[in-house]
Amino acid sequence: MQERYIATVDLGTSKLALCVAKVTGDNVQIIYYKERPSDGMRYNSVYNPRRAAVPLRAAIAEAEDELQIKILQVVVGLPRYNVRQETASAKLERSDAAVLIEDEEISNLKSMALDSYPLTNSETELIYGAVPQSFSTDDVIGSEEDVVGTSSDTLVGNFKIFVGKKKAVRNIDVMLNDAGVALAQAIFPPAAVGEAVLKNDEMANGVALLEMGAGVTSVSIYQGGIMRYFGHIPFGGKSITTDIRLECAFDDSLAENIKLAFGACMPEKLQTMGDKILQINDEENGTYENLPVKYLSEIITARCKEIINAILFLIQESGYADRLRCGIVLTGGGANLANLAGMIKEMSGYNVRVGFPLASKFSSDGCPGIGEAEAATSVGLILEAASDPYLNCIEEAVKPEQPAEQQNVQQAPAEDDTAKNRETLFGDDEFDKVVPKKIVKEPRKRKPVKTPPPAKQPKAPKEEGTLQIIWQRFSNLFDNTLGGLYDDMGDNSKEEGGQ
Numbered sequence: 246m247q248e249r250y251i252a253t254v255d256l257g258t259s260k261l262a263l264c265v266a267k268v269t270g271d272n273v274q275i276i277y278y279k280e281r282p283s284d285g286m287r288y289n290s291v292y293n294p295r296r297a298a299v300p301l302r303a304a305i306a307e308a309e310d311e312l313q314i315k316i317l318q319v320v321v322g323l324p325r326y327n328v329r330q331e332t333a334s335a336k337l338e339r340s341d342a343a344v345l346i347e348d349e350e351i352s353n354l355k356s357m358a359l360d361s362y363p364l365t366n367s368e369t370e371l372i373y374g375a376v377p378q379s380f381s382t383d384d385v386i387g388s389e390e391d392v393v394g395t396s397s398d399t400l401v402g403n404f405k406i407f408v409g410k411k412k413a414v415r416n417i418d419v420m421l422n423d424a425g426v427a428l429a430q431a432i433f434p435p436a437a438v439g440e441a442v443l444k445n446d447e448m449a450n451g452v453a454l455l456e457m458g459a460g461v462t463s464v465s466i467y468q469g470g471i472m473r474y475f476g477h478i479p480f481g482g483k484s485i486t487t488d489i490r491l492e493c494a495f496d497d498s499l500a501e502n503i504k505l506a507f508g509a510c511m512p513e514k515l516q517t518m519g520d521k522i523l524q525i526n527d528e529e530n531g532t533y534e535n536l537p538v539k540y541l542s543e544i545i546t547a548r549c550k551e552i553i554n555a556i557l558f559l560i561q562e563s564g565y566a567d568r569l570r571c572g573i574v575l576t577g578g579g580a581n582l583a584n585l586a587g588m589i590k591e592m593s594g595y596n597v598r599v600g601f602p603l604a605s606k607f608s609s610d611g612c613p614g615i616g617e618a619e620a621a622t623s624v625g626l627i628l629e630a631a632s633d634p635y636l637n638c639i640e641e642a643v644k645p646e647q648p649a650e651q652q653n654v655q656q657a658p659a660e661d662d663t664a665k666n667r668e669t670l671f672g673d674d675e676f677d678k679v680v681p682k683k684i685v686k687e688p689r690k691r692k693p694v695k696t697p698p699p700a701k702q703p704k705a706p707k708e709e710g711t712l713q714i715i716w717q718r719f720s721n722l723f724d725n726t727l728g729g730l731y732d733d734m735g736d737n738s739k740e741e742g743g744q
Contacts, residue, residue, distance in 0.1 A: 252638040253320040253626040258460030263304040264623040275609040289461045290324040291416040298423035315640035318429035320630040328409040333358040337400040354402040371411040374433035378403045435465040437625030442600035452571040457579025459483040476559035509583035512542035572596030578619040
């Protein structure tokens with residue numbers, strides 16, 4: 246079975262994640278995942294393509310060097326901010342009611358709904374994606390699985406579509422072009438993330454997927470196995486870092502490191518940790534400042550309360566607040582903040598768990614970080630893109646270049662004794678005629694002669710072949726040199742016999 250490779254890029258406000266997976270049939274094996282700080286990003290969108298291309302170019306070069314591959318194109322997640330949801334529908338009149346409904350008709354119906362939807366401003370807006378909500382035939386109303394395989398004169402589909410800014414997609418194209426790669430697919434991440442971290446029973450019985458990134462926090466609500474609602478707010482982990490920076494007069498890097506190492510919500514839950522005091526040294530001035538961990542937690546808790554209240558408002562607005570039997574699943578980089586899940590549970594009353602990528606949907610031997618909550622988007626993009634059987638993002642494996650000396654040795658043909666003889670003794674024609682034949686020399690009787698007279702140069706026959714010429718030269722050589730030696734040996738043998 247042919248292997249394919251999928252490369253995805255998760256463009257975040259504060260980080261960029263590059264992920265590569267090897268796909269063989271239905272088997273998805275993630276072989277590479279690394280994060281690095283992003284640039285030129287704001288609210289999960291590219292606002293400066295040139296600056297955003299710099300870390301992406303470096304990430305691709307590092308992956309190519311480690312995996313010995315050539316990445317030609319990548320799958321990118323679309324922004325989750327400045328996106329609104331609308332409803333669209335389409336109706337298909339079927340010519341033959343006796344023919345059963347197939348998956349291809351569902352795809353055609355979806356395309357009809359997207360093509361016919363009237364955008365408010367087609368020059369500035371673009372449809373990011375669509376999620377089927379329900380289908381109906383002459384006598385069936387349900388999901389895609391319910392209507393496929395039935396017969397009907399008509400087929401009606403209802404869809405939830407997501408409309409975003411066209412400029413955001415154009416900036417992604419410019420950034421990829423500057424980084425030297427092509428765009429394979431652009432995927433709206435919320436539905437893909439749900440497939441990566443949510444269980445089937447959670448999506449069926451009702452759950453709110455809360456994804457907290459650096460610049461944007463979004464909520465996706467699932468009911469009946471389908472994503473029913475999407476909302477977002479322009480606050481996330483970076484807002485918490487900014488609050489720490491402004492309150493404590495730190496720079497962004499120090500504030501972020503302190504948040505990651507000692508940040509926590511709900512100061513009353515810190516126990517002994519709340520009594521700790523951080524000493525921040527200023528090496529330039531030789532001074533230091535004391536920062537109580539409890540005070541740090543109070544700063545973080547104030548911002549988290551604001552974010553949670555805004556998310557709870559979106560859940561109420563969706564109309565599914567009373568149908569979330571499986572509560573809330575928290576994922577994204579913000580899920581690592583200590584006590585955040587407990588704070589959401591306390592404020593909302595829902596059961597809350599942290600959502601990690603489900604290991605049952607992929608394998609990742611020796612790929613650190615891919616099982617963490619911040620990798621949920623990358624895994625979701627991989628699983629979504631792997632469903633396309635024709636998508637392959639890389640070139641054939643690149644073999645390491647050999648040293649010039651080894652190349653010269655391999656290119657030079659091996660010389661043997663036969664080749665040397667061909668060049669020194671005979672020409673090509675003579676070699677082919679002489680070597681294959683075995684020359685048998687009959688014994689010759691000669692009278693003992695101590696000093697043989699010099700041999701006369703024989704005249705070459707008029708029509709003799711090359712073999713005859715060579716034989717004549719060999720005979721002359723034998724007569725002049727070796728013949729006398731044989732004669733002397735003959736005389737010695739006679740004397741020994743006589744004795």
